[in-house]
Amino acid sequence: MSARILITDDVAANRIVQQARLSAACYETVLACNGAGCLAVARLDQPDLVLLDLDLPDISGLDVLRTLRRDARCRDIPVIALTATSAPTERLAAFAAGADDVMDRPANERVLMARLRNLLRLKAEGEFPATEGIPLAGLAEAPAAFEPQGTIALVAPLATRAESLRAALADQLRDRLVVLSRSEALTDIPTARDHDGLPEVFVLMDDGQNPSATLRLLSELKSHQPTRHAAVCVVGPAGEGDEAAMAFDLGADDAVGPSVMPEELALRIRGLLRRKRQSDRRRARMQDGLRLAMRDPLTGLYNRRFVVPQLAAIAARACEEGTPFAVMVMDLDRFKQVNDLHGHAAGDQVLIEAARRLSANLRETDVLARIGGEEFLAILPGSCTANARRVAERLCQAMDEDPIRLASGEVLHVTVSIGVAVAGTGGEAGFAIERLVEQADLALLDSKGAGRNQVTFRMNAA
Numbered sequence: 502m503s504a505r506i507l508i509t510d511d512v513a514a515n516r517i518v519q520q521a522r523l524s525a526a527c528y529e530t531v532l533a534c535n536g537a538g539c540l541a542v543a544r545l546d547q548p549d550l551v552l553l554d555l556d557l558p559d560i561s562g563l564d565v566l567r568t569l570r571r572d573a574r575c576r577d578i579p580v581i582a583l584t585a586t587s588a589p590t591e592r593l594a595a596f597a598a599g600a601d602d603v604m605d606r607p608a609n610e611r612v613l614m615a616r617l618r619n620l621l622r623l624k625a626e627g628e629f630p631a632t633e634g635i636p637l638a639g640l641a642e643a644p645a646a647f648e649p650q651g652t653i654a655l656v657a658p659l660a661t662r663a664e665s666l667r668a669a670l671a672d673q674l675r676d677r678l679v680v681l682s683r684s685e686a687l688t689d690i691p692t693a694r695d696h697d698g699l700p701e702v703f704v705l706m707d708d709g710q711n712p713s714a715t716l717r718l719l720s721e722l723k724s725h726q727p728t729r730h731a732a733v734c735v736v737g738p739a740g741e742g743d744e745a746a747m748a749f750d751l752g753a754d755d756a757v758g759p760s761v762m763p764e765e766l767a768l769r770i771r772g773l774l775r776r777k778r779q780s781d782r783r784r785a786r787m788q789d790g791l792r793l794a795m796r797d798p799l800t801g802l803y804n805r806r807f808v809v810p811q812l813a814a815i816a817a818r819a820c821e822e823g824t825p826f827a828v829m830v831m832d833l834d835r836f837k838q839v840n841d842l843h844g845h846a847a848g849d850q851v852l853i854e855a856a857r858r859l860s861a862n863l864r865e866t867d868v869l870a871r872i873g874g875e876e877f878l879a880i881l882p883g884s885c886t887a888n889a890r891r892v893a894e895r896l897c898q899a900m901d902e903d904p905i906r907l908a909s910g911e912v913l914h915v916t917v918s919i920g921v922a923v924a925g926t927g928g929e930a931g932f933a934i935e936r937l938v939e940q941a942d943l944a945l946l947d948s949k950g951a952g953r954n955q956v957t958f959r960m961n962a963a
Contacts, residue, residue, distance in 0.1 A: 504621050505529045507548035509539040509565070510583075511558050519552060526614060536560030540568055543575045549621055551580045554606075555595060563598045570599035579620035583608060589762055596768035602755070615746035616756075623754065626780070651676040651774045654700035656686045656718070658708055666706065666736075666763075673767030676774065683718055687725055699727055702773050704766075707737030709759075715739040716748055723752035730781065732773035736761065797871040799849060800856035808870035808878060815868070815882050816924070816934055825925035827889035829879040830941040831859070831896065834916045834953040836875035847907050851915055858899045859917075863892070878938075886923045886958065893919045893956040901954060916954035920944030923958070 506528050508519045513534070520530045531546055533539040536557045543551060551569070555562030562582060569575040582600040584591055595603045601620055604613060653676050657663035663680040670678060679700065686703060703722055707715040716739060722728045734740075734755040735748045741758035748756040754776075755769050795807035803811070812828070819826045833855055840848040852875065859877060860869055868880040879896075881889055897917055904912045922940035940959035947957040 503527050503529050504549040505531060505546065506617070507531045507533060507539065507542055507546070507551045509533040509536070509551060509557070510554040511535060511556075512554075515554070522610065522614070536562070536565040539565055540575075543569060543578060544572065547574065548578060549624065550617060551578055553580055553582050553600075555582050555584045555591060556586075563594055566595065566598035566600055577624070579624055581613070581616060581620070589765070593762075593764055593768060596765065596772065601772065609742060609746075611743060611746040612741070612749075615749035619749035619753070623776070648775075648778065651702065652698065652700045653678050653702045653704060653770060653774075654681045654686060655679070655704050655706065656681050656683055657706035658683070658710070658714075662706055662708065666704070669763040670767055670770075673763055674770060676770075683714070686718065687721055687728075700731060701777050702732045702734065702770055703728070704770065705733060705735050705739075707735060707739035707759075709738035712737075712739035712744050716744065716751055719748060719753055720751050730777070730784075732777040734766075734769060734773060736766065800853055800871050802856050802860070802877070803868065803870035805870065805872045805878075808868060808872065808880070811868050812880055812938075813934055815880055816937070819882065819925050823925070824883050825885045825923055827881040827884040827886075827892075827921055827923045828937050828941045829881070829889070829893055829896075830872075830920045830938070830945045831877040831879065831917050832945055832949070833875040833900075834918055834949075836915075839913060839915070843907070843909075843911065843913070847909070847911070847913075850907050851905055851913065854905045855900065855915065855917070859896055862895050862899045878941075884923070889921050889923055890956065890958070893921050897954060897956060918945060918948035918953045919956045920946070920948055921956060921958045 506523050508516050508523070508530055509532075510516045510519070511534050516532050516534070520532065523530050531542055531548055533542050536559050539551065539553065539557075540560075542548070553562050553565060557565065566580060566582065569578065569580065579601045580599065582595040582603045583606045584595070584603060585606045587605050592603045602616055604616070653670075653674065655663040655666055655678060657666070657680075660680055660682065667678045667680060681700075705715050705718060715735060715737070719733055719735060722731065722733055732754040733752070734757070735745070735753050736757055737759045738744065739748060740756035745756040745758075754773050757766065757769065761769075795803055797804045815826055833851070836848065836851070839851055852871075855875075856869075856871065856877070859879070863869055863879060863881075866882055870878050872878045881892060884892065897919060900915060900917045904914045906912050920941045921944055922937050924937055944957040944959045948955050951957065
């Protein structure tokens, strides 16, 4: 589905020209002739981007911007503001009101289209499920009351030019400004790392002597693992005209010509820093969600949902390679008594410590999961019967030899019973996963019935 662009302009000819250009690029367009119409369409249709003329007959473009940014339904829609005056005060006011970019009318068509693609890409990259959209009380993420000082790297062919820019920006930004050479920008950057970590925003200053070198550095920063999520702004001749269009297509978060005022550049940098941190928070929420989807929140071990497909994959690989593997089902002995006599908080401490001891006595290639209240499952790829027996006995010993000390000071002696099933020792052509786990479960019951704190095997479970 193509992106939907809202064109807001009170001059019909301008709307028609923009509509023709965007339609030729396969974008869907929606038109508004005034500020009220723009706000109504934005709220109803939720366009992917807004092209906004600042000179509107009913509501000023600046007020439209402020209203969009206050509305939860529209605050994340990218907005390119277009101005016919080129007045510095109007440009600054537009950035302060929330514009993602401000372009003079008539805008360079190649630059405008490249910037449009750039903002749509950035918007798509940031479209992770946000907690603000969850309609349950208490789950919304509180807005950040204080944003810490950021680190901004100024990169130029000559350090003197970067130092001059740092002096000009010092009064405009409260963030830490560091000067880096082009080679330092792609290294460990010890100057920045010693304080606040890697820079969050890179400002690449181009002197016009070698714009391709600036664009190459931009591309390298965006592909370099430590800096690929940093925001990058190109300033200078490489930030205007055809070079600006190329910069946006290479991944620049912003690009501006050499005549930009320090005040405007500072506002652009603040916007980049704000959006970069929003993207970081969204990415962190996504990673947390993925972790919770496959991890037990109490012990940090894998959960049943994750371990079942892992077991199938390990079995398939063992079948292809003709190698054995073992499955262990483990259960803490008399765990209900721990909860009944000492409370569930004590039970949680026991589970956490048991998970730690079991993990410490398995290989990195083994898979350990909590599959029930006090029940664990381990998969040992490449393990024959003899090796599985050694491992299972070691796990029993790890639980049995040292008591578990609770936070209250109480000491509990906790043991584990283990059932083991080994597949692939008899030259089978395939493995029945359900049967294998069932055999390990039956072996566990045998361990329980035989007095607990011991290991029982079911052989050649296929």
